[in-house]
Amino acid sequence: MSDPRFHVSVSPHLRDTATIGSIMWTVSAALAPQLVLAAWIFGPRVLLLAAVSVGSCVLCEAAMQRGLGKKVTVRDGSAVLTGLLLAYVLPPGVPLTLPFWGGVFAMCIAKHLFGGLGANFFNPALIARAFLAVGFPVAMTTAWIAPFAWHGAADAVSTATPLYLLKHYGAAAMFQQYGAHAEALRHFFLGIRPGCVGETSTLLLLLGGLVLIWRRIITWHIPAAMLGTAALLAWVFGGETLFTGDPLLHLVTGGMFLGAFFMATDYVTSPSQPRAKLLYGVGAGALTMLIRFKGGYPEGVCYAILLMNCLNPVIENAFRPKRFAAPLPKPEPKPAAKPEAKPAPDASQKDGEGRK
Amino acid sequence: MEGNYTVLNRLTNGIFKENPIFKLALSMCPAVAVTNNIRNGVLLGLAVLFVQVASNCTVSLLRRVIHERIRIPAYIIIIATWVSVIDMVLAAYVPAVYKEVALYVKLIVVFAIIISRLEVFACRNKLWPSFWDGVGMGVGFLFALVMVGFVRELLGSGTVWGYEIVPFRPFFFWSLPPAGFFAIGLLMALFIWVEKKFEAWQQKRKEVRP
Numbered sequence: 001m002s003d004p005r006f007h008v009s010v011s012p013h014l015r016d017t018a019t020i021g022s023i024m025w026t027v028s029a030a031l032a033p034q035l036v037l038a039a040w041i042f043g044p045r046v047l048l049l050a051a052v053s054v055g056s057c058v059l060c061e062a063a064m065q066r067g068l069g070k071k072v073t074v075r076d077g078s079a080v081l082t083g084l085l086l087a088y089v090l091p092p093g094v095p096l097t098l099p100f101w102g103g104v105f106a107m108c109i110a111k112h113l114f115g116g117l118g119a120n121f122f123n124p125a126l127i128a129r130a131f132l133a134v135g136f137p138v139a140m141t142t143a144w145i146a147p148f149a150w151h152g153a154a155d156a157v158s159t160a161t162p163l164y165l166l167k168h169y170g171a172a173a174m175f176q177q178y179g180a181h182a183e184a185l186r187h188f189f190l191g192i193r194p195g196c197v198g199e200t201s202t203l204l205l206l207l208g209g210l211v212l213i214w215r216r217i218i219t220w221h222i223p224a225a226m227l228g229t230a231a232l233l234a235w236v237f238g239g240e241t242l243f244t245g246d247p248l249l250h251l252v253t254g255g256m257f258l259g260a261f262f263m264a265t266d267y268v269t270s271p272s273q274p275r276a277k278l279l280y281g282v283g284a285g286a287l288t289m290l291i292r293f294k295g296g297y298p299e300g301v302c303y304a305i306l307l308m309n310c311l312n313p314v315i316e317n318a319f320r321p322k323r324f325a326a327p328l329p330k331p332e333p334k335p336a337a338k339p340e341a342k343p344a345p346d347a348s349q350k351d352g353e354g355r356k
Numbered sequence: 357m358e359g360n361y362t363v364l365n366r367l368t369n370g371i372f373k374e375n376p377i378f379k380l381a382l383s384m385c386p387a388v389a390v391t392n393n394i395r396n397g398v399l400l401g402l403a404v405l406f407v408q409v410a411s412n413c414t415v416s417l418l419r420r421v422i423h424e425r426i427r428i429p430a431y432i433i434i435i436a437t438w439v440s441v442i443d444m445v446l447a448a449y450v451p452a453v454y455k456e457v458a459l460y461v462k463l464i465v466v467f468a469i470i471i472s473r474l475e476v477f478a479c480r481n482k483l484w485p486s487f488w489d490g491v492g493m494g495v496g497f498l499f500a501l502v503m504v505g506f507v508r509e510l511l512g513s514g515t516v517w518g519y520e521i522v523p524f525r526p527f528f529f530w531s532l533p534p535a536g537f538f539a540i541g542l543l544m545a546l547f548i549w550v551e552k553k554f555e556a557w558q559q560k561r562k563e564v565r566p
Contacts, residue, residue: 109538135529 020117023217024077028084030208031262035084037204038197042092043150046197052096054083056103064112078117082106085125088198088258089302090132093143098136102128122309123269126302133302144194159194162253163298171249188252199255209261221274223260225281226288227251233289250292259284259301269309276319283315284308361485370492377500377540378547382468386460387501388536394517396457397505398498399450403442403461405494408470410438412490415478422479431474432465439464469497504539 038046061079065072074080086102106128111120133140146159162184165174178184178193187193191201199205212218231247238245250256255263264270264284271280284304291300376382383404390396414434415422422430443461446454454461464470473493478486509515512530514522529535 131529134532134534135527 020078021076024081026215026217027212028077028081030211031084034198034201034204037191037201041147041192042145046092049090049099049197050084050087053087053099053103054080056100057083057107060104060107064108068112079107082124085262086128089125089129089196091140091143092145092197094139098132098139102132105131118268120268122306123263123266126263126306129302130306146194147192161194167298185248185252196255199258202252202257205257205261218265221277222264222270222281225278226260226264226285229282229285230256230289233286237293254299255301259305264305269312271312271316273319276315280308280315363488366485366488367492370496371499372551375496375500376469376493377497378544382472386463387504387540388533390457390460391501391505391508391536392512392531393509394502394505395453397501399453400457400460401498401501404464404497406442407435407438407464408473408494409487409490411435411470411474412478412486413483415474416481416483416486419479431471435470436465469493503543507539508535
């Protein structure tokens with residue numbers, strides 16, 4: 001009875017060789033070139049920053065898993081990846097306590113108090129960045145380092161990011177600092193500009209993202225929808241008048257590519273259906289541009305993705321695939337209205353009356 | 357409808373079993389807003405304690421007079437009366453601290469915890485249990501505010517009641533309003549954890565010596 005044509009097994013029948021570990025380590029590898037570039041541009045301090053962040057995340061993950069009585073799974077690389085992403089969204093000049101506390105927050109509160117891997121509501125690295133932006137506002141907005149400043153002077157020279165200049169001084173002032181239009185765009189594309197550790201080089205992040213798509217770790221939907229929406233909105237609303245904006249400028253500055261390829265595509269916090277992914281990406285791109293144009297911050301990728309994380313369950317539900325099975329039984333009719341009876345003393349709160 | 361309530365039962369109910377902040381999660385808004393240092397927390401806690409006890413007693417005395425249909429407006433008027441009293445007293449005697457919590461003292465009128473106690477307890481119990489229920493709930497609220505305020509003041513500005521404990525400001529973050537939610541959430545977890553441990557210990561003791 002061992003005819004190979006009739007192989008009987010229990011579901012699931014579709015199997016894949018991918019494991020959490022293989023995915024996490026591949027993503028980390030796809031991110032690695034950018035770290036090398038950042039170390040070359042901003043100085044070796046960046047490596048220290050990443051080491052503290054990764055170490056903090058791994059330690060906190062192990063501590064939380066042990067403390068909560070779960071299996072310790074730091075080897076699967078998810079903590080390492082969170083730590084790496086956290087280092088990537090920090091300005092390069094921040095004190096080393098920031099990545100440490102960010103890692104503690106990302107792992108202990110954002111990830112494990114919500115149930116651990118696969119159950120976290122928000123992207124841990126981004127929520128840690130939001131936490132640091134609130135808790136250490138000065139360091140998080142001023143600790144930028146000019147490219148190659150570490151080659152000459154002993155102290156890092158702080159500077160302003162292109163998006164900051166664009167927001168507060170206009171496009172003319174930005175191009176005055178970064179050279180003519182084409183040259184500035186080329187530098188931004190290659191990554192020779194101030195910015196967060198891991199967001200500078202559009203080229204390397206794009207290559208990393210394509211590797212992920214090629215390895216089928218992510219699909220094209222979210223990045224394409226997010227970048228496309230952002231470019232469209234930048235073209236329509238980015239200029240002095242309508243339809244005169246520069247879409248490329250908004251794509252190559254800030255954390256757009258890092259966010260689109262590596263943050264918004266996080267499995268846990270993004271939808272799984274293709275159409276839902278498109279909607280999710282469009283929402284993230286639109287919110288990013290809304291924050292960049294109208295918000296108080298020069299950069300909006302972080303908050304846009306976090307806001308879309310909140311909407312993820314709703315989107316996922318709206319695009320739930322059709323159920324091929326017998327229809328669900330109808331819900332039971334509601335019992336008749338309760339007779340007017342006073343609840344027992346000390347009954348819990350009445351319908352939140354007067355809730356403040 | 358009068359149940360069998362003892363003083364101790366009412367006090368422990370308010371402070372532990374149904375602690376307004378940590379268990380019922382009512383009146384979170386002021387609890388987050390004023391607890392960046394202990395002094396504000398204590399002042400608001402005392403104000404709430406006073407209003408809760410006074411309104412509980414008033415409603416308990418008037419419980420046969422207030423018609424069921426207009427009970428909510430009647431309760432609000434009673435609460436507002438006592439809030440005006442404590443508001444003026446604080447403004448007259450501690451004007452410096454009052455300035456910082458003035459808005460929230462006025463807002464006690466709409467604190468969920470007060471009207472909820474009137475609704476579920478005072479309106480159907482005699483004066484004496486209602487008085488102790490008010491004390492228990494007020495002290496529970498005060499206790500929670502002091503805990504949260506202590507953690508946030510110590511971590512945020514390195515002081516306790518304005519006295520310097522550590523000579524630097526460890527985490528500015530804890531002085532900010534969003535940190536109030538974190539502090540309350542973490543303390544709530546701790547509170548419930550300790551309570552569970554205590555109950556398990558009590559259970560064990562009962563089994564050993566029935």
